Amino acid sequence: MKLFSEEQVKQVLNMKMVISAIKEAYIECQQGKLYAGKRIFMPIRGEENVGQWLVANCTDKPFFGSKFSSVFPKNIKKGLPSTLSKISLYSAETGDLLAIIDANYLTAIKTGGSAAVATDLMARKDASKLAVIGTGLQAYSQVLAIQEVRSISKLYVYDLDAERINNFCKMIEPVRNRSYEIIAAPSADSCVADADIVCTCTTSSKPVFQGEMLQEGTHVNAIGSFTSFMQEIDEETVIRSAKIITEHVEGVWEAAGDIIIPFQKGMITKDKVTGTVGEVLTGKISRRESNQEITLYESVGSGVLDIALSIEVYNKLSKEKKEER
Numbered sequence: 001m002k003l004f005s006e007e008q009v010k011q012v013l014n015m016k017m018v019i020s021a022i023k024e025a026y027i028e029c030q031q032g033k034l035y036a037g038k039r040i041f042m043p044i045r046g047e048e049n050v051g052q053w054l055v056a057n058c059t060d061k062p063f064f065g066s067k068f069s070s071v072f073p074k075n076i077k078k079g080l081p082s083t084l085s086k087i088s089l090y091s092a093e094t095g096d097l098l099a100i101i102d103a104n105y106l107t108a109i110k111t112g113g114s115a116a117v118a119t120d121l122m123a124r125k126d127a128s129k130l131a132v133i134g135t136g137l138q139a140y141s142q143v144l145a146i147q148e149v150r151s152i153s154k155l156y157v158y159d160l161d162a163e164r165i166n167n168f169c170k171m172i173e174p175v176r177n178r179s180y181e182i183i184a185a186p187s188a189d190s191c192v193a194d195a196d197i198v199c200t201c202t203t204s205s206k207p208v209f210q211g212e213m214l215q216e217g218t219h220v221n222a223i224g225s226f227t228s229f230m231q232e233i234d235e236e237t238v239i240r241s242a243k244i245i246t247e248h249v250e251g252v253w254e255a256a257g258d259i260i261i262p263f264q265k266g267m268i269t270k271d272k273v274t275g276t277v278g279e280v281l282t283g284k285i286s287r288r289e290s291n292q293e294i295t296l297y298e299s300v301g302s303g304v305l306d307i308a309l310s311i312e313v314y315n316k317l318s319k320e321k322k323e324e325r
Contacts, residue, residue, distance in 0.1 A: 001098065001100070002099040002100075002314075003099070003100055004100070004313060004314070005102050008313075009101060009102060009105050009106050009313055012313050012317060013106065013309065015112070015113065015144050015145055016148060017312075018110065018145075021113075022110065022113045022305055022308070024308075025304055025309075026281050026305075028308075029304050030278040030279065030282050032059065033058065033059050034056060034057070035057055036055065036056045036248055036302060036303045037055040037056065039053065039255060039303070040052070040053040041226075041227055044070070048072075048073060049070070049073075050070065050071045050226075051068065051069075052071075052226065052227075052301070053066055054303030055303050056308075057092070057307075058307070058311075061311060062092045063089060063090065063098075063314075064092050065307040065310055066087070067086070067088075067103060067307075068086055068088075069083060069085040069103075069107060071083050071226075081137065082203050085102075085104050085106070085107045086100060086101065087103045087307070087310045088101075089310050089311070089314055098314065101310050103310070104137065107306070108137040108140070109144075110309050111138055111301075112138070112141030112142045113141075113145050115142055115146065115221040115223065116145035116149045117149075117281070118297035119146050119150065119197060119221060119297070121277065121288075122243065122280070122288050122297065123149075123288070123295070124196060124219070127196035127197050127219065128150060129152075129153060129156070129196045130146055130150075130152050130154070130156070130196070130198075130199070131158075131192045131195035131198045131199070132157050132158075133159070133191055133192070133201065133208050134223075135164040136201060138224075139157075139201040140168070140171065140172070142221065142223065143172055146197060146221075147177050147180075148177070151178065152176075154180060154181045154182075154183060155180055155182045156185045156190075156191045156192075156195060157169055157182065158184075158185040158186075158190075162184075192209050192214060195215070196218060197220075198221070199223060200220070200221070200223060200224055201223045201224055205230045205257075206231055207231055207234035207237075208232055210234065210236065211236025211240055212236055216293075217292055217294070220233065220296045221299065222258050222298050225256055225257045226299075226300045226301050227257060228256075228257050231257045231261050232257075232258055233258050235262040235267050237294075237296065238267075239267060239268065242294060242295060244272060244273045244274050244295075244296045245273075245275060245276060245285075245296070245297055246276060246298045246299065247276060247300065247301070248300075249275065249276060251302070252300060255301075256298050256300045258298055259272070259273060277297070
């Protein structure tokens with residue numbers, strides 16, 4: 001059994017490769033070569049702290065696996081990430097545990113890469129103004145990913161903590177792939193008001209901006225909510241969205257408070273969720289149909305994508321170790 005650290009994972013995964021691998025995983029999922037099992041999540045000593053388990057299996061590769069992730073919002077005050085993740089990768093031939101992979105970075109780059117695929121499919125082709133709410137690793141990954149699929153001209157950043165905003169802006173400057181303007185927004189509403197693409201990357205349990213502030217034609221990536229009681233975006237955003245796509249539709253109804261809460265209030269029906277990223281990629285459902293549509297990618301996590309990337313890590317690092325011998 002191998003142990004792979006965050007630093008080793010970072011050496012293997014880069015954004016361009018991840019975006020390509022995620023597209024392939026979505027297509028393989030549509031073909032039945034990769035599939036996800038039921039997720040498990042549970043509050044840990046109350047609703048604020050949450051543990052979640054995602055599982056996935058391959059039919060054409062000798063692997064299956066699981067990811068455990070926890071969200072403890074107060075970790076930030078302790079100098080720890082609010083989200084912690086590890087992946088266990090198993091042999092589909094023997095059931096033996098092959099590797100445990102530190103997966104904070106893998107989770108962030110996977111989520112960013114998946115949002116980039118969704119953005120490339122659904123955002124306007126001329127979309128160039130990006131707004132990010134939240135300043136953690138997930139937010140950082142969103143910026144790195146989306147700048148790969150759209151020519152960013154402005155980046156708006158907001159967080160409840162002004163110092164974190166400033167630190168985040170400084171952190172983005174050296175990794176920009178072009179010289180776009182980085183703007184510290186004074187509020188969440190002002191952050192999204194001028195944006196073509198909005199990414200929410202927080203652990204908030206209540207909406208972080210008012211949906212009425214969105215311009216027509218905006219694409220939203222809602223990243224933070226992954227339990228039935230978390231609501232990072234408001235009902236207005238959901239109602240205004242002409243198309244809502246996600247990793248797995250069943251996952252939305254298990255864990256996406258953003259969608260479950262307005263459904264329980266009778267504000268939407270289940271057909272409000274259009275389908276999956278994979279269905280858009282393979283042409284089963286349509287992309288954006290006008291420059292006026294608001295579109296929404298509701299991310300709730302995907303064991304399929306986690307395991308697809310963990311296989312890449314395992315194969316690459318195992319090969320390197322053999323070559324060292």
